[in-house]
Amino acid sequence: MPKIWTVSELVSQIGQVLQDSIDLQNCWISGELSNFKNHLASGHWYFTIKDKSSSLKGVMFRSRSERVRFIPADGLKVLIRGNIRMYEREGTIQFYAEEMEPSGLGQLYLAFEQLKKKLAEEGLFDPLAKKEIPRFPRRIGIVTSPTGAAIRDIVNIMERRHPGMSWILAPSAVQGEAAPRELAQAITRLNRHGAVDVIIIGRGGGSLEELWAFNTEVVARAIAASVIPVISAVGHETDVTISDYVADLRAPTPSAAAELAVPILQDLQFYVAQLSVRLQGGMRMHIERKRQILEGIANKGPLKDPFWRIDQSRQRIDTLQMRLQECMTRFLADKNGILNLLTAKLDLLSPLAILGRGYSLTYDAEGTLLRSASQVELQEQIRIRLGEGTLSCQVLEKEIES
DSSP: OOOOOOHHHHHHHHHHHHHHOGGGSSEEEEEEEEEEEEETTTTEEEEEEEOSSOEEEEEEOHHHHTTOOSOOOTTOEEEEEEEEEEETTTTEEEEEEEEEEESSSOHHHHHHHHHHHHHHHHTTTOGGGOOOOOSSOSEEEEEEOTTSHHHHHHHHHHHHHSTTOEEEEEEOOOSSTTHHHHHHHHHHHIIIIIOOSEEEEEEOOOOTTTTGGGGSHHHHHHHHHOSSOEEEEESSTTOOOHHHHHSSEEOSSHHHHHHHHSOOHHHHHHHHHHHHHHHHHHHHHHHHHHHHHHHHHHTSGGGTSTTHHHHHHHHHHHHHHHHHHHHHHHHHHHHHHHHHHHHHHHHHHOHHHHHHTTOOEEEETTOOBOOSGGGSOTTOEEEEEOSSOEEEEEOOOOOOOO
């Protein structure tokens, strides 16, 4: 009777056969990627690699995917090195990838183009975002290897063009796995503590692999985030990196970067001398114009005759005084006229005026004004007020009119 396998036994046996096959271990396959998924939480990549007739599921764990320098995508033709094994839980054959590179296109070149496109779409290469390189920097910041040729070239050019120019080195590796992080940190340190006016970042020439640190996203974003203008000087004139696109200015070589950043001291001295001559000439012209204006003012008006304004003021006082007297005379005449009119009106109403016309006032002995003969008795003493003087009389006779 033939052996009856359990599912687990059979799957395990197939897996062992696959694992024992030398040709299926550490092999290369070519095909087109599809169903690519980047599991962000774990960092693992899951995909299918296919050709016109067949397809095979594949996986690349994080420890391997971190070494791939381009970003896989559906439709991309690739070469993958790895092992064929059984995924026993689902009973499927999978390709466990150890290495991946583009088919027919260099991995580094593809990674370069992908990052270049991504950063360009984000606007990191926008010319309008470029900062102006200062004409007269006080201190230069340099990001490069302290033992490389680039630092020597930069310092030699600076000392030749501007002896005594202040500079500060932020040392960093310029190639290798640690280089991108160190370059980015050096740029950040100069921005925080360097007190520099411009930063030169770069290195001498080398292969694409040796220059690769300057093609990484972390360095590109550090340059873009710098508030201090950055000059990129990587490799030789023909070498172009992502750093060159992001930087505020690209220099073909480190020496050229020093020439672009550092002005010639003699040129500065000559320029300052020219400015001094122009300033002195401008000041003389300005003083001469002011002197002419002052002389013009001094030769006319009150400055020419200091007592002129006093005489003018005196004349004005005399004029005001005469106008005041005229106004007071008219005012008093008007008031006198009004007073005479009121006096005449009062005279018409005055008892004395009435008495002056022949009338009189009669009072009894107690001084009461008499209005009727019935108010007195015969032989009673009365007093009569005339227009001029008074009379004391005795009533001898009275007649009362009815």
